[in-house]
Amino acid sequence: MLLADQPIPVYTNLTDLYGSFGSSLNHAVRWNELTEEFKSRFGRPPTYIVRAPGRVNLIGEHIDYALFGVLPTAVERDILIACAPRPGDSPGSVVAENLNAKYSKQDFAPTTISDGKAEGWHLDIDKKELRWESYVKAGYYGVLSHYFPKSTDKPVPVDMLVTGSVPAGSGLSSSAAMVVASTLTFLAVNNKLEQVQGSEHKPLSKGNLVTMAMENEKRVGVNSGGMDQAASVMSNASSALYITFYPTLSASPLPLPQRALFIITNSLVVSDKAVTAKHRYNLRVVETLVGARVLARALGIKLHDVHGEGHGHGHGHGHNKTKWEKVTYREVLGRFVNEPQGCGPEGDMGPESLIIALKGILTKLNCLLPQRIRGAAARERESEELGVTMEEMIEMSGLSPKVFHEVYLSWVDVEATHFQLYKRAKHVFSESLRVLQFRKICLDAADNLPFRSISNKASTNNEPDRLGQLMNESQKSCSDVFECSCPELDLLTKLCREAGAYGSRLTGAGWGGCAVSLVAEDKAEAFIQKIKETYPPYKDLEGPKLEEVIFATRPSSGACGGFFKFWCRKVD
Structure with missing residues (x-):
């Protein structure tokens, strides 16, 4: 079942x-x-x-x-x-x-x-x-x-x-x-x-x-x-x-590999995603959804906009009788590679094909940049320059301002001067690829039972190192590309790696909260002590107070x- x-x-x-x-x-x-x-x-x-x-x-x-x-x-x-x-x-x-x-x-x-x-x-x-x-x-x-x-x-x-x-x-x-x-x-x-x-x-x-x-x-x-x-x-x-x-x-x-521990470390920066949603969490949702529509149009992918009788204009005329599709990046990717559509297994290309598709679409994202800076030099520009204004975003969507607001803004409050469609898409597709790579490493290790020891650095395929590398790449993308980290989390994940973690990354919505680190079971005690000594907010914590902010967990x-x-x- x-x-x-x-x-x-x-x-x-x-x-x-x-x-x-x-x-x-x-x-x-x-x-x-x-x-x-x-x-x-x-x-x-x-x-x-x-x-x-x-x-x-x-x-x-x-x-x-x-x-x-x-x-x-x-x-x-x-x-x-x-x-x-x-x-x-x-x-x-x-x-x-x-x-x-x-x-x-x-x-x-x-x-x-x-x-x-x-x-x-x-x-x-x-x-x-x-x-x-x-x-x-x-x-x-x-x-x-x-x-x-x-x-x-x-x-x-x-x-x-x-x-x-x-x-x-x-x-x-x-x-x-x-x-x-x-x-x-x-x-x-x-x-x-x-x-x-x-x-x-x-x-x-x-x-x-x-x-x-x-x-x-x-x-x-x-x-x-x-x-x-x-x-x-x-x-x-x-x-x-x-x-x-x-x-x-x-x-x-x-x-998961045996003798693997995931250790949670709380940055002690509180981030209430409901309270800050309009310029953090919900803003990212809107940037991601709008980017999917823009990417679909740029790639010539059909959108399932259902027009009422006599109302088929692409710029929103007669929008009261039109149902506009709020397409996602996963749906855009599926249509990009002609994935069969439907419910159940027949509507999913499978992980191996998905890996190939993700690598392909990551080369197609320049269309999400402002027209004025598209090209290789865009990677070196400041974040604001990579973003688009509200007016540019609406034009790129192919919708009228009234329809755009109805589809993407009427149900949520957001605040921004520039919307980072390119950067959010780059994170979404690369992070999705990392998930599949992480999954494959775990499954391959399970096929070679008994699992190799997480503390055995001489392991043939170095599973812990490979998993840790993916976690570190994820943290960098969350910090630099999706911009959902914070200085304290950047510092904490750096200290965790220096304390012996194979990998460390923020977990959850970000902008505060916790990091998760992959640590060898026999190194856990030393790891916790090292973080206590090096992360400034922990230095005066002892006993139960320390256990509240740093602890090991299994599923x-x-x-x-x-x-x-x-x-x-x-x-x-």
Whole structure:
């Protein structure tokens, strides 16, 4: 069975959920403390505890929303939500509390709205001043809209208590973990973990939960590509995930070399991608989408713009009756090499052909530069000169200003004087190539079992060195080309390489947060000590405070393995 089709299971002990790998986190203590605190605050035990982990992306940054494959894995650090229906209160009302004292108690309830034809739900989510409960509301909204379409069917009132060990704004996807956990919470307490298909009741699948969580996170103002949610839901405790989004969402396990450790180092620069989205994350999404249309037009690739009757003009006349395709770079690449189109395996050229295609299209990107500087000398120019103005970008798209705004700007807030179509495309295609090369190295190593030791420098094919080189190339591209790094991350990854890492790169959206480094298992302790001594923000940290900012991780179970029914609960 494909990972996306697997049901979300219920576990009754922590060993099955977390596996045998231990960390500095004492899982049993955390679960028991959360249970006892819930009982203390609400006067009864929770019905469920829901878990959703954070994730680390090993390689493949900012390419998921271009529909290219990525290589993340869930980490042990997670969001836990204890919850129970609350008897005798108004339907749908929520009391949300957080064990972290800096997050205040929240009471809220959805309201019904009507457009004259049908009723819907409303929850007030402030995208400008993002608060912790906004992620709870985002998860709730998806459950309401999917499972309570009629006002006669009322959701139950809920008490919930949240705790988390994923540092916020760290690049380990605490926001996606929170949205996945809250979505799963409201599904569980409302008994919506099964879907009715005809006369059958089928368990909600991991793919269903990923899709819903993706939709939900957009309600806090982040246009996520789906990697974070898929990693949080679909991961298992024995491998990384190769996640693809074209032609449909798919995930497959990827074995990693034994004795390999990925060590997370927090730059301690907080980057809240929802708050800064208009000139960082969402701006990159717009630059990437517009660049795909411009590249398609320059290469003579047909776009699936559906014109209404009598409205076939290319510059937007009659746009109210025209559906303009928001094409992605992955779709442009497929059409560039005449890939068969469709769902399932017949709509995917396969990794080997994809590698060849990526190498080819990387030579075709000069059309994304301003007309005035196209040519080899462009590589030496300043970043602003490589960008195009809004007026130039609209002209290159072939759309009228009104249509362009409707297609690319009406649904998102962005700020920029110059838009870096060329640089973003160069990163997307080269990073996608690195993901496939990383995957191939891991698969080739797995075919030669037993895996070579990660600490054996004399290994015939030098897998750790090759993986590390790809990670280092990724960091350089993220910093110089996609411009999603920051001085602290540039310094931290440099220090990690000097401390003995095979490779080190930022992970997550960037502009702060964490780096991930590939380190030989027997060198991990020395590596951590070296970083403590050389990265200035770490020098005064000891014990638990140091363990919060630098820690080793292996693949962890996802949210698919993480909520308990307490009538059969047993904590190991």
